[in-house]
Amino acid sequence: MTDFATSTAPTDVVRRQYLASATRDLEALRATLAPDVEWTEMAGFPLAGTYRTPEGVTGNVMEKLGADWDDWTAHDDTYVTEGENVVVLARYTAVNKATGRSIDVRVAHHFVVRGGQIVRFEQFVDTAKVREAMA
Template identity: 70%
Template sequence: MPAHDLASTAPADVVRRQYLASATGDLQMWRTAVADDVEWIEAAGFPLAGTYRTPDGVIKGVFEQLAAAWDGWVTHDDTYVVDGERVVVLGRYSATNRATGKSMSVRVAHCFIVRGGRIVRFEQIVDSAGVHAAMTP
């Protein structure tokens, strides 16, 4: 991401910054992309299904759990569709489950709402069957 985009408050740039921070493990940068009262929804059927609030809630409830259960978790943000404050990202997850050693690559859609240069809401849509297949011995 070009340096000038790191300060941009355009919704797509904020979402890209969130992905970059997540991929590099830069939680300080990630925190600058999300609101203090962020609502983070992991899809029903996904192992971490539920709604998480606050950056600390997302880090503890989602990021730390993924890191504990999966090796090489990567979110590939392939396509961005922007409509004002709404950003939909089509992509995929890839990782290897630590318990089974099975790899997965599943399609996802992430729906963001960005206001005032921060992500206020995230909703995950995911092929949870592929995730569960990698988790099943």
């Protein structure tokens, strides 16, 4: 049996990323990301854009989510894996700090994992629901 903490299997790497995100462990999260990672937040999402480097991802996405939202969590529900591709059906829950409004919105994430690290990420989410909680 392979140890989950050190496994390079794509699904295990992505699961470690979600666990690190849920516990706000940015160092562990960065460890799942390749040095040249491309992390794309969907157009229309408050943090829309493509970020590179593990520090770029955590600084421009995770830290900003933490600054604007209480208890931002990506709940990873279903994994579909084919080779280096991992698609996760999930949901975001959080409370916007400025408005006090909450979200519970479905999302899909597409990860590409190579050599035991995430090299690419793309987010798909109902951005209108997120923006509605911010207004």
